[in-house]
Amino acid sequence: HIWRAVLNLEKEFRNYKEDGFIYPYPSLVIGQIRTLEDGVEATGSCRIPPSVGEETYERWMGLLNSACLEVGAEFKILDYKPAFESSVGLEFVSTCQSLLKEMTGESRLGKLAASTEASVFNRLGIDCLVFGPGQSVGNSHEPNESIMIDDLEAAKEFYVRVIEKVCL
Missing domain, CATH: 1.10.150 (DNA polymerase; domain 1)
Structure with a gap:
């Protein structure tokens, strides 16, 4: 169920292309999966280009949270840094x-x-x-x-x- 939510997000990311980036779409990276005594822990990061607003990011994280809750899992955001882009005119x-x-x-x-x-x-x-x-x-x-x-x-x-x- 959670994996399906991740795949659906990856499809939606394709609607947010931003030219000029080495990888021009938002991405969700599952960096580590660990088996613990009381369950399984997966950690990762969501990388978003500057054109994706905080509201969109929060909606995406809400979808992941809902998928986790439906199977009795816990979802936590440990850190959020909005996307950054240097202004060429500075x-x-x-x-x-x-x-x-x-x-x-x-x-x-x-x-x-x-x-x-x-x-x-x-x-x-x-x-x-x-x-x-x-x-x-x-x-x-x-x-x-x-x-x-x-x-x-x-x-x-x-x-x-x-x-x-x-x-x-």
Whole structure:
């Protein structure tokens, strides 16, 4: 019954395509299933693009909760971070793009539906950009996840330049 609810949600996610993202649809990821003495525990995350509002997210979680209640299971949301998208017009974002272009010859921004603290800071009025070293897609949260030392050095140099340009 719960699995059917998950499959129905995945079908509905197809109605919320947002171009520009590496994966352009909302997704529900069941990250871990554990057998405990008193039952089974499944944990996961729902990744949503910025075009999906909180009301829609709450409706989706309500559907999962109802499916769980119907079979005597408990459903809990442990954390909610709304989707975040940097505004290309922000001075901070433009500065970061310029620095990236100086360093790499590229200044394009990508989109990734991932849970970061950027959405929390952004709600407080702090301009944000999510940046990190290495290859994320196909590498993070995977067996043998790795980052090349050269990528760490390049990221360190980028952070130094951003601090010098924006903060000092």
